[in-house]
Amino acid sequence: MLAAVVAWAQSSAVPRVEVPSLVEQIAGRPGAAAEPDFLDVDVAFALDVLPTGPSTVAATWRIAPGYYLYRDRMRFTVAPATGWRLVTAALPAGDPKADPYFGETRVFHDAVQASLELDRGAADTAAGSITITYQGCAEAGLCYPPVTREFPVDLPAR
Numbered sequence: 001m002l003a004a005v006v007a008w009a010q011s012s013a014v015p016r017v018e019v020p021s022l023v024e025q026i027a028g029r030p031g032a033a034a035e036p037d038f039l040d041v042d043v044a045f046a047l048d049v050l051p052t053g054p055s056t057v058a059a060t061w062r063i064a065p066g067y068y069l070y071r072d073r074m075r076f077t078v079a080p081a082t083g084w085r086l087v088t089a090a091l092p093a094g095d096p097k098a099d100p101y102f103g104e105t106r107v108f109h110d111a112v113q114a115s116l117e118l119d120r121g122a123a124d125t126a127a128g129s130i131t132i133t134y135q136g137c138a139e140a141g142l143c144y145p146p147v148t149r150e151f152p153v154d155l156p157a158r
Helices: 002-010 022-027
Strands: 045-053 056-063 067-070 075-078 085-090 095-099 103-108 111-119 127-134 136-138 147-154
Touching: 045 127, 045 147, 056 067, 056 127, 067 095, 075 085, 075 111
Parallel strands: none
Antiparallel strands: 045 056, 056 111, 067 103, 067 136, 075 127, 085 111, 095 103, 127 147
């Protein structure tokens, strides 16, 4: 009788269920959908800040494919010790986006440049720094926390 039960259990008529090992569960089973690899924030949103004139600076982002920056999450400030004052920070309109985190907003893809106009103050100081805060996301579902970077700037003579 036991031999008949064993033969029945080994037959193809019995459905087999494969249970992944603990290692497969932790590392992901072969063939399972892989989690996306997200770029480091400084790679996803590469930022360069360069003077473009005696009182103007360009902040230019190169945005990786599949990523975007929020227009209304950008902030620009100058160090008070320099005597500089930020007059304007001009940005393009951006693309409209119905964002799950911030609702209707505007974003930038590929690249964007902010044009900053500065008042050098009574001392006509050429050396200073600009602090820029920005935030962006990956289309695959990751939103980075706001990033703040400070950039030293040497403006050309007037």
